[in-house]
Amino acid sequence: MTEAIITAKTKKKTTWKEISNCIGLSEVFTTSACLGQNTLSKSEAEKLGTFLDLSSEVVNTLQVFPTKGPGQEISTDPLIYRFFEICFVYGPTLKEVIQDKMGDGIMSAIDFTMNVDKVEDPKGDRVVVTMNGKFLPYKKW
Incomplete structure (x- = not known):
């Protein structure tokens, strides 16, 4: 899901701010949902799907309740x-x-x-x- 969203974002040459404006949520929350850390409602996911031309599979995955946090590791990024x-x-x-x-x-x-x-x-x-x-x-x- 995240890979498809990032690919579509890059292809469209858009920003997280523009994406968040499209669905009516904050830039931080929208980005978090696109990275798999939060969930979107059906209408929010559909707006995002239309904006980025995402598959129905990605739109459906955006609505699944996530397991939050990357685990016990400390990122090296x-x-x-x-x-x-x-x-x-x-x-x-x-x-x-x-x-x-x-x-x-x-x-x-x-x-x-x-x-x-x-x-x-x-x-x-x-x-x-x-x-x-x-x-x-x-x-x-």
């Missing part, structure tokens, strides 16, 4: 690895600051949005990743 590195270095700090502000709990990855933006800078363009997750306090019983 330099860009992906940097996100692991950020968590290794700043994870304990993020946990402390979040819990200091919010209490004992976690940030949801289910009730969650993420945006990726480019900010031009004379010293080199910047990547801005904004994650927005609902705070879930631990329940006492």
